[in-house]
Amino acid sequence: MIxxxxxxxxxxxxxxxxFRALFIMVSGKTGGRPMSHFLGxxxxxxxxxxxxxxxxxxxxxxxANSSPINATAHIQI
Known part of the structure; x- marks a missing residue:
């Protein structure tokens, strides 16, 4: 669970x-850290x-979840 x-x-x-990178891109602020820092x-x-x-x-x-293909395969007789 942890x-x-x-x-x-x-x-x-x-x-x-x-979203921090988005805010920098939209606001156009040049001071502080660049947008590429947050994207990186x-x-x-x-x-x-x-x-x-x-x-x-x-x-x-x-x-992992089991494959639905193998779990639902039925053989008709």
Whole structure:
């Protein structure tokens, strides 16, 4: 359960950085950090989330859903 909470928090942080970059782009402020800083952080944390999910799947902390193709296959006689 803690793994899922961490993933959701990281995704919320990604959205936060995306909206900060949007605010800088729309407002046109040149002072402070550039928009590319926040977009770069968004990409970095997206990669972190992807690696985190893959590692959690491989270590067995979370399980993937089964394929609906295999689960619903019926054999008619």
């Amino acid at each position: 793994i899922k909470i961490i993933i959701v928090l990281l995704l919320l942080f990604i959205l936060f950085n995306l 952080r968004r990409v970095l944390f997206s990669v972190v989330v992807l690696i985190f999910v893959i590692a959690a799947l491989k270590l067995g902390f979370i399980t």
